[in-house]
Amino acid sequence: MLTPKYPRPDTAPAATIPATEVPAPAPTVPAPAAPLASRPAVQLTPGSALALAAGGGAVVLVVGAVLVSMLLAVAITGVSVALVAVVLRLLLKDLAQQR
Template identity: 50%
Template structure:
């Protein structure tokens, strides 16, 4: 009665899973080749399309802006707290001095 009915996805096509190819047997009589250095992460970026590079750059800028906005909000919170404490300390000092003078007058 209350069972939800979900529409069939029309844009999703699941990826097929293929078994990994079996490696060929290696002969141990030949010397092993010299190890090569792994390509850096930036070398892989050159093979991407310009749209992908633009999206990556925009994501990096968005991350930096998000971090900057968090830092600015924290500094603003500290500044507002400092102003509130300084104003309240001036008010308290005024009240204490007024009460001292009132008690000295009596």
């Protein structure tokens, strides 16, 4: 039941490839290098430069807001845990004094 089942070996007769004489390859001459196409440089118009600056500023503001909100969440969680620890300590102290 747990033994592997292997497929049957292929029963087709092995094809034999007749040996033929391979001609020697002709000497190759390297092709001349193509001249580099001159690409025009990117030119920024005043409008596109302004849009690029505004987009970069927006990205900085969004990333800053996300980081500040994460820092605020961590700070609020830390304060909450500290308050719970103080309350629990006071409750345990009162419980110990009553006995």
